[in-house]
Amino acid sequence: MIELLDPTSPLVWAQSQAVDLGWGLALRWGLWLVVGFLGLFPGIVAYMVWLERKAAARFQDRIGPNRVGPLGLLQPIADAIKLLTKENLVPAGADGLVHLAAPVLVIVSAFLMLAVIPFAVGMAPVDLPSGLLYLMAASSLSPLGVFLAGWSSRNKYSLLGAMRAVAQLVSYEIPQVLAVIPIVLWGGSLSLVAIFDKQVEFGWFIASPPGLLAFLIMLIASIAELNRTPFDIPEAESEIIAGYHTEYSGMRFGLFFLAEYLSVFAVGCLVTALYLGGGMPLPLVRFPMNLLGDSLPRLILVDMVLLAVFMFKVLLFILFMFWVRVTLLRLRVDRLMNFAWKYLTPLAIVNILFAGIWYECVIRAGVLTLGGWLWGWVVTGPLVVFAVWLVVWINRRLLLGGPAGVGRPSLGGTRVDAGAAPG
Amino acid sequence: MIINNYIFIGLLLLAAIGFALAPLLVVRLIAPRKRSLSKSEPYECGVLTVGETWIRFRIQYYIYALMFVVFDIEALFLFPWAAAYAGLGLFALVEMVVFLVFLFLGLVYAWAKGVLRWA
Amino acid sequence: MIRVLFLVIAVTGLASALATVLIKNLVRAALALAGFFFAVACLFVLLEAEFLAALQVLIYVGAVSILLMFGIMLTRGVQGTDPASRPSAWRLPGVVIGLAVFALLGYAIFQETGLGTQRAWGAIDPRPAIARGTVEPGAPRRRAINDMGKVVGVELMTRYVVAFELAGLLLTAALVGAVAVAHREDDEPSRGEPSRIPSDPPITTSP
Amino acid sequence: MESDIPLSWFLLFAAASFAIGLIGVLTRKNAIAVLMAIEIMLNAANVNLVAFWRYGPELPEAGPVAGIVLAIMVITVAAAEVAVGIGLILLCYRRWRAADVDRYDSLAG
Numbered sequence: 001m002i003e004l005l006d007p008t009s010p011l012v013w014a015q016s017q018a019v020d021l022g023w024g025l026a027l028r029w030g031l032w033l034v035v036g037f038l039g040l041f042p043g044i045v046a047y048m049v050w051l052e053r054k055a056a057a058r059f060q061d062r063i064g065p066n067r068v069g070p071l072g073l074l075q076p077i078a079d080a081i082k083l084l085t086k087e088n089l090v091p092a093g094a095d096g097l098v099h100l101a102a103p104v105l106v107i108v109s110a111f112l113m114l115a116v117i118p119f120a121v122g123m124a125p126v127d128l129p130s131g132l133l134y135l136m137a138a139s140s141l142s143p144l145g146v147f148l149a150g151w152s153s154r155n156k157y158s159l160l161g162a163m164r165a166v167a168q169l170v171s172y173e174i175p176q177v178l179a180v181i182p183i184v185l186w187g188g189s190l191s192l193v194a195i196f197d198k199q200v201e202f203g204w205f206i207a208s209p210p211g212l213l214a215f216l217i218m219l220i221a222s223i224a225e226l227n228r229t230p231f232d233i234p235e236a237e238s239e240i241i242a243g244y245h246t247e248y249s250g251m252r253f254g255l256f257f258l259a260e261y262l263s264v265f266a267v268g269c270l271v272t273a274l275y276l277g278g279g280m281p282l283p284l285v286r287f288p289m290n291l292l293g294d295s296l297p298r299l300i301l302v303d304m305v306l307l308a309v310f311m312f313k314v315l316l317f318i319l320f321m322f323w324v325r326v327t328l329l330r331l332r333v334d335r336l337m338n339f340a341w342k343y344l345t346p347l348a349i350v351n352i353l354f355a356g357i358w359y360e361c362v363i364r365a366g367v368l369t370l371g372g373w374l375w376g377w378v379v380t381g382p383l384v385v386f387a388v389w390l391v392v393w394i395n396r397r398l399l400l401g402g403p404a405g406v407g408r409p410s411l412g413g414t415r416v417d418a419g420a421a422p423g
Numbered sequence: 424m425i426i427n428n429y430i431f432i433g434l435l436l437l438a439a440i441g442f443a444l445a446p447l448l449v450v451r452l453i454a455p456r457k458r459s460l461s462k463s464e465p466y467e468c469g470v471l472t473v474g475e476t477w478i479r480f481r482i483q484y485y486i487y488a489l490m491f492v493v494f495d496i497e498a499l500f501l502f503p504w505a506a507a508y509a510g511l512g513l514f515a516l517v518e519m520v521v522f523l524v525f526l527f528l529g530l531v532y533a534w535a536k537g538v539l540r541w542a
Numbered sequence: 543m544i545r546v547l548f549l550v551i552a553v554t555g556l557a558s559a560l561a562t563v564l565i566k567n568l569v570r571a572a573l574a575l576a577g578f579f580f581a582v583a584c585l586f587v588l589l590e591a592e593f594l595a596a597l598q599v600l601i602y603v604g605a606v607s608i609l610l611m612f613g614i615m616l617t618r619g620v621q622g623t624d625p626a627s628r629p630s631a632w633r634l635p636g637v638v639i640g641l642a643v644f645a646l647l648g649y650a651i652f653q654e655t656g657l658g659t660q661r662a663w664g665a666i667d668p669r670p671a672i673a674r675g676t677v678e679p680g681a682p683r684r685r686a687i688n689d690m691g692k693v694v695g696v697e698l699m700t701r702y703v704v705a706f707e708l709a710g711l712l713l714t715a716a717l718v719g720a721v722a723v724a725h726r727e728d729d730e731p732s733r734g735e736p737s738r739i740p741s742d743p744p745i746t747t748s749p
Numbered sequence: 750m751e752s753d754i755p756l757s758w759f760l761l762f763a764a765a766s767f768a769i770g771l772i773g774v775l776t777r778k779n780a781i782a783v784l785m786a787i788e789i790m791l792n793a794a795n796v797n798l799v800a801f802w803r804y805g806p807e808l809p810e811a812g813p814v815a816g817i818v819l820a821i822m823v824i825t826v827a828a829a830e831v832a833v834g835i836g837l838i839l840l841c842y843r844r845w846r847a848a849d850v851d852r853y854d855s856l857a858g
Contacts, residue, residue, distance in 0.1 A: 029431050033438050042442070084446060087454050098573065104443040111439035115432055125435075126428040130691045133502055133596040134432075140604025144576065147611055151569055163615065167484055170491040170608060177498040184505035190593075190691040251450045255443055334540070337487065341539045345494070345530065349523055352501065356508065356516050363509075426544070429587045480615050482724055485839060488605075488612045489724070489832045493717045495605045496825050499597055500698065500706065507695025515699045522710040529717035538725050548754045552762045559766045559789050563773035568781060575785050578766070582792045585762070588754065589803045594817055598795075601824055606788070606831050613781050613835035617842045636775030644768035651760045663756055682813035694814050694821070701812050709825045716829035720836035 032125045037111060045261045046076035052322050059326040086250035091153060094247065098152035103248070103255035105145030110262035112138035117269040118196045120279050120306035121292070121299065130190040135270065136177050139225070142263070143169040146244050149256070153247035161243025164333065165227065171340035172224035172231075178348035179218040182210055182355030183274050186363055196278045202368045203284040204277030208376060209384040210354040215275040217348050222267045224340070226260065228321060230328040231336060268317040269310075276313050279306025284368070342395055350387050354380050486538045490530075497526050548588055555581030568614045576607040593690035759800035767793035780838045784831060791827045795820045 050065065050072065057064025065072030090099055115138075116131035118124035128134050143166045150162020183205055187195035205211035224231035245256045272278060281287055288305040291298055331339070361376035362368070504519055533539055558577035565571040579602035586595035654663050686693040698706045766789055773786025802816020812818075 025427070029434065032431075033434060037435060037438055038442060084449050085454050086450070087456060088447070088450055095570070098570065100447075101573075104440055107443040108436060108439040111435060111442070112432070115435050126431045128428055128592065129689050130502075130593040130596050133593065133600065133691065136498075137596045137599035137604060140600050143608055144603065144611075147608065148569075148573065151611075151615075159615075163480055163484055163612075166608060166612075167487045170605075171487055173604075174491060174494045174498070177495070178501070181498070181501045181505045184502060185508050188506060188509040188692070189689070190502065190506050250454065251446045254446070338539065341490070341530075342534065346527070349527065352505075352523070353516070353520065356519075359508065426587065426590065429592060480612075482616065482839065484612050485609075485616055485724055485835065486721060488609045489720050489836070490717065492601075492605045492609050492828050492832050493713050495601060496713055496828055497710075499601060499821065499825070500709065503593075503691050503695030503698055505695070506689075506691040507693075507699060510692075510696065511699050518699055518703060518707070521707060525707075525710040525714045529714040532718050533721050536721055536725060538721055545754055545758075548758060552758070555762065556765055556769070559769045562785055562789060563769055563777065563782075568779065571782060571785060575788065578789060579792065582796060585759065585796055586799055589759070589799045591799050591803070591817055591820075594799060594820055597821065597824065601828055602788075602792075606828055609831055609835060610781065610785060613784075613838060616839055617781065633776050636772050639775060640768045640772035643771055644764055647764035647767065648761065651757050651764065663760060682809075683807050686813040686817075690814065690817065694817055697812050697814050697818055702818050705818070705822060709822060712825065712829055716833050720833045723833070723836040723840050 029125075036125065037114065041111075041114060041262065041265065042258070045258060045265055046080070048261050048265065048318060049079070049257075050076050051318070052325075055319065055322045056326050059323070080254075083251045083254040088252055089247075089249045091155065091247050094154050095152040098148050099247075100252075102145045102149035102152060103252055103259065105148065106142050106259040107255055107262070109138055109141035109145065110259050110266055112141070113263070113266040114269065116192050117266075117273055118193050118278060119269075119310055120303040121289075123303060123307070124193055127191055127193045131192045132180055132184060132190045132195070132274075135192075136180070139176075139263075139266075140173060142259075143173075149248065150244035153244075155247050158244055158246045161246065165244050168227075168231065168336060168340075169225055171337055172221045172344075175217050175340060175344035175348045176221040176225060178345065178352065179214045179221065180274060181348075181352050182214045182358075185352070185355050186359055192273055196273060198363075199277045200280060200286055200289050202363055203373070204275065204280065206275045206277075207283040208358050208362070208373075209380045210351050210358050211275060213347065213351050213384050213388070214355070215271070217344050217351070218271060218275065221340075221344060222271065223321065223324060224336070226263055226267060226321075228260075228264070229325045230331045264318060264321060265314070268314040268321075271317055272310055272313040279308075279310035279313075281305070281309045284373070338395075343391055347387060347391055351384070354383050354387070357383070483538070486533070490533060493529065494526070497522075544588070548585075551581050551584045551588070555585070569611065572607055572610045572614060575610070576603050579603050579607070590687045591690065593694065756800060756804040759796060759804075763793040763796040763800070766790075766796075780841070781835070784834050784838070788827060788831065791823055795823050798823070 053075070054064040054072070065075040068074040068078045090096060113135055115125045116128055116135055118127070146169065147162050147166045150158040150160075150165070153159070183195060184190055186202070186205060187198040189195065189198075199205060206215045245253055248256060277283060279288070288302045292302050293299075358376050358380050361379055362372045365372055500522065501519075504515065508515055555578055558574045558581060561574035562571050562578060565574060579598060583595040583598040583603075586592070586598060651663050682693075770786045770789030770793060773789065774783055777783050777786060798816045798820045802814070805816075807813070808815075
């Protein structure tokens with residue numbers, strides 16, 4: 001994995017113009033494509049849906065799906081059969097081709113995101129030198145799909161939902177992109193494999209004040225990017241029916257559904273790989289990596305540990321998403337947009353500078369020492385706390401009768417929510 | 424090697440498209456298809472739809488998209504800067520602070536102008 | 543093999559460019575434009591500038607096409623067609639001028655003989671640095687190709703720092719200018735617009 | 750190497766898409782369509798920049814990524830242009846109720 005990045009390695013020069021693929025590479029890719037992307041990941045996603053229904057049921061003191069198979073474990077299969085045997089309705093006057101292309105685009109976006117995640121040592125599907133940028137580019141495809149879905153349906157509510165959804169996705173994409181900049185800064189590379197290596201050496205990035213702040217920004221922004229409660233304005237059933245996928249039925253709706261959960265999984269992997277140290281079990285310890293030797297069995301052992309821990313972290317992330325969903329209420333449109341631009345974006349920008357300071361304090365030395373790490377906390381911790389306090393204070397201040405007639409938004413909901421259409 | 428990696432991405436793209444289209448093909452084969460007038464109407468709460476789908480959107484949407492584009496380009500400059508930061512030292516930090524201050528002023532202007540308010 | 547790949551991408555790209563220009567429906571045209579952007583990104587990959595390819599997708603497909611879509615939604619009906627579109631008097635001259643420019647460029651491509659001792663553009667077949675052994679290990683461009691993000695960052699911070707700061711200034715100017723142009727305190731017609739045509743019927747929803 | 754792509758192919762692609770963009774600018778009426786055609790032309794220029802960077806000789810005084818940085822600047826300017834351009838179109842639309850470039854004729858003599 002590492003030697004692929006080394007410019008002096010002969011592997012890199014395995015000439016690019018001939019595009020010849022060795023059998024080993026072809027086999028590897030075939031395995032990834034068939035077993036990973038077409039088999040395992042959709043399977044995981046199907047059982048995520050089951051898990052969510054079960055978890056939500058537990059939270060609400062119900063039992064959840066329990067009819068199909070033991071514990072309802074065959075429920076996803078039943079759902080798939082149901083979706084496959086339903087009729088696809090395309091409304092008259094809809095733009096057929098675009099109506100078809102929209103869910104495909106959303107699915108493609110989710111799939112492409114997974115292509116650079118380093119699950120364990122040597123277990124990234126591909127290691128691109130600018131992997132993180134690629135990942136952001138892949139995730140930026142989905143707003144287009146959402147917009148096209150709403151536009152092509154020729155339905156007022158669809159279009160309304162799509163416009164709202166795109167405005168929201170677009171607004172939260174900025175803090176999301178800005179929140180990964182500190183990681184690039186610390187890793188000194190855009191490659192996710194290099195970032196993982198950096199976390200082995202210098203601890204998880206979340207174990208620092210700027211990292212923690214970046215993680216929180218990322219977390220909130222990704223919940224919003226995934227259109228999940230409390231940021232599910234785009235598909236607010238009580239206001240605009242089902243938003244941009246109102247006119248989607250049967251399997252076409254199923255594709256949107258699948259894409260949503262696939263994205264949840266992808267974002268979970270992303271957050272784990274970027275902030276939570278990938279498959280490392282402990283924040284500041286090199287534990288499984290120091291077992292790594294020359295022999296293959298050792299590599300397999302290390303990889304098993306890494307993979308298990310990685311998946312466990314992703315599972316925790318997913319469960320957290322479910323928890324948030326059943327606990328919090330939907331935000332109002334204006335607050336939602338405000339939050340992205342007036343809280344998250346300034347914080348994310350300032351946080352980049354804090355990350356630079358952390359780099360100077362801790363990582364510049366070249367080796368992680370406890371003293372340096374504590375020093376980093378002492379220097380950046382207060383800065384981060386102060387920045388958060390300042391942003392909140394400014395916003396409060398402006399909200400409570402500041403200039404420009406900001407006014408206080410709706411105490412008691414008497415003001416008509418301009419974003420709400422009569423449903 | 425770079426192109427080879429992207430060939431995998433290309434294959435993955437095709438696989439994803441296929442993965443999305445395959446179930447639709449199955450649906451075409453096994454699901455019932457009966458056209459009817461009321462089925463193909465736009466769904467608007469069971470009421471017959473009135474008028475064109477002609478909604479004029481507020482300018483607000485444009486402002487958000489505009490800010491998004493501007494800050495996306497800012498990120499475009501931040502990525503290479505961050506990747507190169509380790510080898511650059513303090514002056515790079517100062518240059519970036521100057522750059523960020525420009526952008527921050529833009530954000531503050533939009534904020535002060537009140538366009539960030541979703542009225 | 544790679545030539546076939548290039549041809550597929552190029553044909554797709556040109557077809558989408560043509561579609562962008564020809565399709566009346568603006569949203570579809572914008573979608574075709576996104577396809578063209580994507581094809582250009584693929585060409586960047588073939589040119590081993592994958593960093594730029596990712597940027598291209600992020601900025602153009604992810605951001606600019608969204609902005610264009612919003613622009614279309616704000617100026618047109620939902621289906622995005624142009625009711626006022628008339629057959630253009632410029633059509634024939636426009637096509638002629640376009641073809642003439644293409645012919646001129648094509649002629650230039652095969653006649654131009656680069657700087658100094660270089661060969662004509664039309665005669666450059668293999669890329670210089672890629673043939674193994676022609677460049678000493680660790681040559682700048684080779685390093686750049688293998689870790690472009692980092693090299694671009696270093697260059698932006700040293701050689702092109704003025705351009706970099708100017709780009710920041712330009713972005714701020716664009717943001718401020720566009721906000722100032724587009725924003726009215728409320729959607730009321732402001733003072734000093736005598737020729738405003740009040741023909742817009744009251745529209746049901748203003749989301 | 751036999752199988753590499755000739756430089757002229759990239760140049761021809763760029764020339765063709767530039768010409769298509771030019772035709773679009775000259776024949777389309779809708780201001781947003783004109784903007785899109787301009788984007789095509791700018792992208793064509795970018796393809797040229799990167800192709801020359803890749804195929805041209807390595808000039809020490811120009812740095813290792815001259816073409817790339819130039820292309821990034823073009824992308825920046827192009828995106829800013831779209832942003833401001835659409836703002837202006839919206840303004841004109843509000844005034845004339847049309848996004849048609851031929852209708853903006855108040856300055857015509």
